[in-house]
Amino acid sequence: LMLEPWVRFRFFLHLVLRAAFVRPGRAALQALALIAAAGAATALLNVYSDAEAKLLQQIATYGTNIMVEPLAGRALSASSLQVIDKIIGPSSIAAPLVLLDGILKGGGRVVVAATDFDRTRRLSEWWSVTGWPSRGGEALVGARSMPRPPAKNETLLLEIGGVRRPWRVAGVLTTGSVEDNRIYVAIEDLPGQTAAISAVLVGVAGKSEDIEKARSRIAASLPETEVRVLRQVATGSERVLKKSKHVLLAALTMVIITAALCIFAASSAAVFERRRDAAIMKALGASPTMVWALFVAEAAFIGAVASIPGFLLGIAAAGAISRVNFDAPLQVNWMLYPMVLAGCVAVVILSAAVPIELLRRINPAVHLKGE
Amino acid sequence: VFSRLLLQSFRREKRRKLLAGAAITLGVAVATAMVAVATNVGDAMNRELRSYGANIVIYPANESVAGSDPGLARNVQQHFLAERDLPRMKETFWQLNIIGFSPMLPVRVKADIDSEPVTLLGTWFSRSLHASTGESRQGVRLTHPWWKIRGSWPRDDAGEALIGVRLQKKWKKSPGETIRLSGVTLRLTGTVETGGSEDDMVISDLSVAQRIAGTPGAVGQVFVSALTQPEDELAKRNPATMSPTTLEKWLCSAYAQSIAYQLQEVIPGSRAEQIRQIAQSEGKVLTRISGIMLLITLAAVIAAALAVASAMASAMLERRREIGIMKSLGASSSAVAAVFCSELLLLATMAATAGFFGGVVLARAIGSSVFERPITVQPVLFPVVLSIAIAITFAGAAVPMLRAIRYSPAAVLRGDA
Numbered sequence: 042l043m044l045e046p047w048v049r050f051r052f053f054l055h056l057v058l059r060a061a062f063v064r065p066g067r068a069a070l071q072a073l074a075l076i077a078a079a080g081a082a083t084a085l086l087n088v089y090s091d092a093e094a095k096l097l098q099q100i101a102t103y104g105t106n107i108m109v110e111p112l113a114g115r116a117l118s119a120s121s122l123q124v125i126d127k128i129i130g131p132s133s134i135a136a137p138l139v140l141l142d143g144i145l146k147g148g149g150r151v152v153v154a155a156t157d158f159d160r161t162r163r164l165s166e167w168w169s170v171t172g173w174p175s176r177g178g179e180a181l182v183g184a185r186s187m188p189r190p191p192a193k194n195e196t197l198l199l200e201i202g203g204v205r206r207p208w209r210v211a212g213v214l215t216t217g218s219v220e221d222n223r224i225y226v227a228i229e230d231l232p233g234q235t236a237a238i239s240a241v242l243v244g245v246a247g248k249s250e251d252i253e254k255a256r257s258r259i260a261a262s263l264p265e266t267e268v269r270v271l272r273q274v275a276t277g278s279e280r281v282l283k284k285s286k287h288v289l290l291a292a293l294t295m296v297i298i299t300a301a302l303c304i305f306a307a308s309s310a311a312v313f314e315r316r317r318d319a320a321i322m323k324a325l326g327a328s329p330t331m332v333w334a335l336f337v338a339e340a341a342f343i344g345a346v347a348s349i350p351g352f353l354l355g356i357a358a359a360g361a362i363s364r365v366n367f368d369a370p371l372q373v374n375w376m377l378y379p380m381v382l383a384g385c386v387a388v389v390i391l392s393a394a395v396p397i398e399l400l401r402r403i404n405p406a407v408h409l410k411g412e
Numbered sequence: 413v414f415s416r417l418l419l420q421s422f423r424r425e426k427r428r429k430l431l432a433g434a435a436i437t438l439g440v441a442v443a444t445a446m447v448a449v450a451t452n453v454g455d456a457m458n459r460e461l462r463s464y465g466a467n468i469v470i471y472p473a474n475e476s477v478a479g480s481d482p483g484l485a486r487n488v489q490q491h492f493l494a495e496r497d498l499p500r501m502k503e504t505f506w507q508l509n510i511i512g513f514s515p516m517l518p519v520r521v522k523a524d525i526d527s528e529p530v531t532l533l534g535t536w537f538s539r540s541l542h543a544s545t546g547e548s549r550q551g552v553r554l555t556h557p558w559w560k561i562r563g564s565w566p567r568d569d570a571g572e573a574l575i576g577v578r579l580q581k582k583w584k585k586s587p588g589e590t591i592r593l594s595g596v597t598l599r600l601t602g603t604v605e606t607g608g609s610e611d612d613m614v615i616s617d618l619s620v621a622q623r624i625a626g627t628p629g630a631v632g633q634v635f636v637s638a639l640t641q642p643e644d645e646l647a648k649r650n651p652a653t654m655s656p657t658t659l660e661k662w663l664c665s666a667y668a669q670s671i672a673y674q675l676q677e678v679i680p681g682s683r684a685e686q687i688r689q690i691a692q693s694e695g696k697v698l699t700r701i702s703g704i705m706l707l708i709t710l711a712a713v714i715a716a717a718l719a720v721a722s723a724m725a726s727a728m729l730e731r732r733r734e735i736g737i738m739k740s741l742g743a744s745s746s747a748v749a750a751v752f753c754s755e756l757l758l759l760a761t762m763a764a765t766a767g768f769f770g771g772v773v774l775a776r777a778i779g780s781s782v783f784e785r786p787i788t789v790q791p792v793l794f795p796v797v798l799s800i801a802i803a804i805t806f807a808g809a810a811v812p813m814l815r816a817i818r819y820s821p822a823a824v825l826r827g828d829a
Contacts, residue, residue: 074722081715085708092704096697104689108607167692217469217687271607274689276558277464284460285701287782288453292446292708295774299442299715306435306723358711366703 057338074307075347078300083355083381085293090374095367106274107243115265117238128258133245136160140239146198151186154223164244172212180208181225184215204232249279305392324405344389348382435723436763439716440801444771448789450709454702456783458639466555466635467691468672470684492630500678502543506671509639512554515631517621521593531613534621539568555637563587563602573598573616577605594624640668642695721808728812740821764801
């Protein structure tokens with residue numbers, strides 16, 4: 042049978058495609074298993090690639106991980122905050138802090154911390170606050186800054202930098218740490234000359250490399266400062282993140298193994314069932330290589346077609362997982378599609394290859410006689 | 413005849429049985445391991461979260477100042493806790509949840525080589541503690557694991573100390589040298605870097621700080637590192653306004669607040685509070701990780717079930733001829749079904765048992781490679797996994813089997829079905 046290569050190819054293609062349509066039930070069962078497997082693998086791969094960003098966002102609420110302070114005898118300029126803002130980018134946050142001595146009416150000494158409430162609120166989501174200041178002249182009072190915590194809306198007479206004025210209590214702050222000792226007020230409410238920044242607190246959302254990078258860039262841009270990484274938050278986050286990724290990776294591996302098993306079970310049986318077809322082809326003069334190529338191409342075709350709905354299904358599942366678990370939309374990673382496609386086709390071919398070896402060895406006469 | 417049929421089926425069709433059995437074994441192993449990992453991940457991650465260090469602080473009830481406020485040296489502690497009360501913490505209901513604690517006493521001291529006073533922080537490094545419930549080791553090595561030490565940790569009660577990195581730069585003292593603080597000589601074993609106020613301190617034994625301050629047996633505050641559960645609505649309620657049953661439930665839940673509450677009860681004159689930055693964020697991370705593992709386990713179990721069901725469906729499809737022959741020889745539909753069902757039952761039981769033990773091994777391997785401690789699989793999981801595996805095996809085989817039984821034997825044998 043001497044045909045033109047192009048004609049031979051078209052005939053080959055025709056056989057491959059017909060196989061799917063002649064036996065729709067069998068092909069559908071195989072495709073269904075493939076879709077489910079590709080879907081599960083896609084969902085997990087997507088969750089895995091997105092989880093790091095999501096967990097980083099969660100951990101970012103741990104608050105300050107870098108502290109910028111002026112060197113002894115120097116002061117932080119008002120522009121230093123803008124410099125830091127530019128370095129850390131919009132996903133991270135920096136808040137200025139001015140620490141001052143204050144005197145309450147009756148002589149009690151307190152620590153006054155002046156800050157930017159909008160920034161502090163974003164940086165310190167973990168604070169327990171009964172009410173944030175929203176207008177000028179309001180104060181947030183630490184639970185242990187005074188012998189008796191004041192009531193909301195009470196007025197405090199507080200002297201800062203020699204100027205005594207009334208402050209309205211917007212709420213009480215509890216953190217279990219040094220913040221409890223302080224009375225927080227807004228920087229713009231401070232009298233005239235007192236607003237030399239004592240420190241800038243920075244919360245960098247990122248891995249320890251990102252934190253270290255931000256630290257050295259801030260130190261290089263603001264030479265008269267000392268920039269320190271707060272190790273408790275930075276090291277803790279790093280370890281927790283690493284473990285989370287590892288456990289997800291273990292889960293991912295297991296789901297992918299199961300998905301491959303699912304495809305293997307469906308594909309290998311599908312090929313094995315077709316001993317008769319192979320025998321007929323061989324009887325008609327097809328070479329073993331031709332039979333093999335035909336079945337492999339068929340398997341690859343089904344694998345490639347099934348990977349598309351499988352991928353879309355997986356994206357939908359990953360989106361649902363992300364919404365349920367992280368209350369945030371999924372960052373879809375479309376670059377995963379080539380991976381899923383290649384994985385599907387590879388596993389299908391591999392699982393078809395084992396029975397195909399048996400098919401190649403078939404003696405058509407013996408098989409067609411039914412022995 | 414029945415038992416012979418069953419036996420011969422396994423003996424003669426080794427390849428097919430092995431393939432179907434392998435699918436069930438692998439599916440069950442993955443499902444078992446995933447369920448075990450998902451149910452243990454909360455506990456394991458909770459231990460990992462302890463690398464953040466202490467999440468509860470105890471301080472004297474009358475003291476208005478929490479720790480030292482960096483930048484302002486105004487804090488002179490007036491009230492103290494008693495060191496002798498500390499072992500009681502390991503005698504409470506939550507003794508197993510308390511991973512460690514460390515007492516601290518900061519005092520202002522004068523160094524021979526510096527005109528400005530510095531802070532000496534007295535604490536325990538890793539001291540053995542006798543409580544009525546047993547012996548344990550307590551100290552900053554457990555509660556402050558993020559401290560970066562260069563050199564070695566000091567031994568307790570050996571006149572040794574750590575020096576903060578910033579102070580070390582100022583004094584130019586290296587490990588091995590001695591320093592004299594308010595008349596006490598201490599040998600430096602290493603430097604400590606935390607990024608916090610400790611970088612400007614000397615850290616030594618609690619007894620040294622007590623001697624310098626002239627307050628024997630006094631403790632400024634105690635840092636506690638405890639395994640806690642994430643905060644929910646009940647956790648946030650005020651115990652003072654709860655009904656007795658609700659209070660009981662609150663006290664028996666490992667919230668940071670309820671552990672703090674009970675520590676406060678056993679240490680006279682104390683107040684205990686969660687360190688919110690750590691405790692709150694831990695809860696958040698824990699909830700997210702447990703949630704995601706649960707969802708992934710669900711996906712894995714569904715994938716495993718599908719794999720087993722499709723393997724069984726394929727295996728059954730292959731055997732239509734056999735059913736045809738049996739029926740043409742006069743077997744009733746129910747007799748054919750009985751033979752095949754028993755075969756499936758036997759196969760599923762054997763394969764699922766192997767799969768369960770495979771899953772136990774897999775879970776252990778994951779536990780020791782990710783969390784450095786094995787994950788245990790609850791034995792109660794076995795009957796559950798077994799019955800689910802059998803159910804899925806039958807579900808997968810049911811449709812092709814029933815269809816084959818319904819066809820006339822002639823059609824099946826001719827190959828028309």
